[in-house]
Amino acid sequence: METITNKGVNVHLDKEAGTLCLTGLLAGTMVFLYDSQGELKGKHQFAIPSLTITIPKHGTYVLVMSHPNCQPEVRRVIYV
Numbered sequence: 001m002e003t004i005t006n007k008g009v010n011v012h013l014d015k016e017a018g019t020l021c022l023t024g025l026l027a028g029t030m031v032f033l034y035d036s037q038g039e040l041k042g043k044h045q046f047a048i049p050s051l052t053i054t055i056p057k058h059g060t061y062v063l064v065m066s067h068p069n070c071q072p073e074v075r076r077v078i079y080v
Helices: none
Strands: 010-014 019-023 030-035 040-045 050-054 059-067 070-079
Antiparallel strands (some): 019 050
């Protein structure tokens, strides 16, 4: 039995535009963006083929990708 995960997700930070582009997520994955204080800055549901999230300002963020059929995937994003 094959385990499905979101570990292969591609997260690209466009520093010029202040956006994150996510590809390779499982359809239906919920994506949460938190700032360094733990405050929720954005909540989105992933739909194929990609998701673009605007980052509010420079800083460190935590991206949490949650799907009901697999463990949450967490990434740190530093926008300078």
